[in-house]
Amino acid sequence: MILFTSNKLTRLLxxxxxxxxxxxxxxxxxxxxxxxxxxxxxxxxxxxxxLxxxxxxxxLxxxxxxxxLxxxxxxxxLxxxxxxxxLxxxxxxxxLxxxQKQQMARGLPKHKPVSGVEHVIVVASGKGGxxxxxxxxxxxxGLLANDPSRSVGLLDADVYGPSVHKLMNLQxxxxxxxxxxxxxxxxxxxxxxxxxxxxxxxxxxxWRGLMVMSAVxxxxxxxxxxxxxxxxxxxxxxxxxxxxxxxxxxxxxxxxIVSTPQDIALLDARRGAEMFKKVNVPVLGLVxxxxxxxxxxxxxxxxxxxxxxxxxxxxxxxVELLGDIPLHLNxxxxxxRGQPVVxxxxxxxxxxxxxxxxxxxxRRLQEVNM
Ligand SMILES: Nc1ncnc2c1ncn2[C@@H]1O[C@H](COP(=O)(O)OP(=O)(O)OP(=O)(O)O)[C@@H](O)[C@H]1O
Ligand SMILES: [Mg+2]
Numbered sequence: 001m002i003l004f005t006s007n008k009l010t011r012l013l014x015x016x017x018x019x020x021x022x023x024x025x026x027x028x029x030x031x032x033x034x035x036x037x038x039x040x041x042x043x044x045x046x047x048x049x050x051l052x053x054x055x056x057x058x059x060l061x062x063x064x065x066x067x068x069l070x071x072x073x074x075x076x077x078l079x080x081x082x083x084x085x086x087l088x089x090x091x092x093x094x095x096l097x098x099x100q101k102q103q104m105a106r107g108l109p110k111h112k113p114v115s116g117v118e119h120v121i122v123v124a125s126g127k128g129g130x131x132x133x134x135x136x137x138x139x140x141x142g143l144l145a146n147d148p149s150r151s152v153g154l155l156d157a158d159v160y161g162p163s164v165h166k167l168m169n170l171q172x173x174x175x176x177x178x179x180x181x182x183x184x185x186x187x188x189x190x191x192x193x194x195x196x197x198x199x200x201x202x203x204x205x206x207w208r209g210l211m212v213m214s215a216v217x218x219x220x221x222x223x224x225x226x227x228x229x230x231x232x233x234x235x236x237x238x239x240x241x242x243x244x245x246x247x248x249x250x251x252x253x254x255x256x257i258v259s260t261p262q263d264i265a266l267l268d269a270r271r272g273a274e275m276f277k278k279v280n281v282p283v284l285g286l287v288x289x290x291x292x293x294x295x296x297x298x299x300x301x302x303x304x305x306x307x308x309x310x311x312x313x314x315x316x317x318x319v320e321l322l323g324d325i326p327l328h329l330n331x332x333x334x335x336x337r338g339q340p341v342v343x344x345x346x347x348x349x350x351x352x353x354x355x356x357x358x359x360x361x362x363r364r365l366q367e368v369n370m
């Protein structure tokens with residue numbers, strides 16, 4: 001019996017392949033020593049049955065020397081490689097974690113300062129309509145009124161419902177600087193930027209995820225603020241994309257949380273404050289807005305939204321109550337006219353309340369940055 005090793009078989013097949021004419025012409029090949037592959041004259045091709053039959057399986061199998069095959073696996077070296085793998089595994093895990101951290105950090109936006117701006121102060125609240133924009137505008141003007149040598153800017157980050165342009169009585173489109181940056185519009189000594197300058201008042205802003213991020217990115221990066229000591233940012237309500245985008249993109253010196261003393265507003269204010277804490281933004285404190293209403297005729301005081309809710313929340317959160325702003329017709333009317341109370345009625349108790357708030361904010365900024 002002829003012993004076939006797999007090498008021999010391969011060689012035989014190759015020979016068969018190289019002699020197609022022999023198959024085609026039906027030349028009878030000598031069986032035995034040269035080739036056991038019998039051409040099938042009728043088919044003119046390799047007869048698989050005979051090909052298979054000619055391969056002696058037992059001998060073919062037998063030709064694989066198991067002992068030597070097994071022997072070729074060096075146990076010691078195998079174990080060695082296992083040991084090395086497990087050892088290396090623990091080393092690799094640490095470096096893998098490091099790499100993962102690096103990659104994740106790469107995915108997150110880096111805190112990059114707003115060009116020319118020293119301190120960013122955000123005015124926020126979880127809830128809508130509690131007076132964030134009114135507070136932001138009067139805070140910016142209060143900062144300037146307390147120290148006119150300081151430069152203060154105002155950024156309306158409420159890309160869905162901008163209002164700073166109205167409150168500051170500004171209209172028109174920003175011009176572009178030599179560096180292709182938007183030049184803020186200015187009133188009452190405060191440069192302002194708002195989505196309200198870029199979209200028509202009547203057109204609805206229907207943006208989602210990435211579009212919002214890109215709008216915020218533009219407002220943060222493509223504005224020529226010059227040199228500012230403070231940039232007051234009026235945040236939209238809630239704790240969504242805009243808030244996260246801003247807190248992740250720029251270093252924020254501190255957050256001022258506005259709330260009415262009403263339970264439902266306090267709940268959202270708390271969420272807002274907790275969000276800033278989570279992303280390591282110092283919460284400078286709370287502002288209790290619309291706390292008390294004084295009748296202009298009889299001077300009777302009414303706590304329409306409750307009396308001390310924000311103060312209690314401040315205690316619970318371990319933050320300061322920075323200011324207590326009354327619910328006052330003068331504040332609403334001057335806001336609607338685009339002549340904020342701090343500039344239009346500087347001697348009023350309402351304006352005084354905002355200036356006091358501005359002083360408290362500066363004091364807290366110094367404390368948290370010490
Ligand atoms: N202390 C106040 N006294 C009287 N009116 C006030 C006071 N604060 C705010 N307002 C009025 O309340 C309304 C809502 O205020 P504002 O727009 O500042 O709230 P907001 O929190 O910015 O709202 P949004 O969440 O929609 O941005 C406005 O009409 C404003 O003039
Ligand atoms: Mg607002």
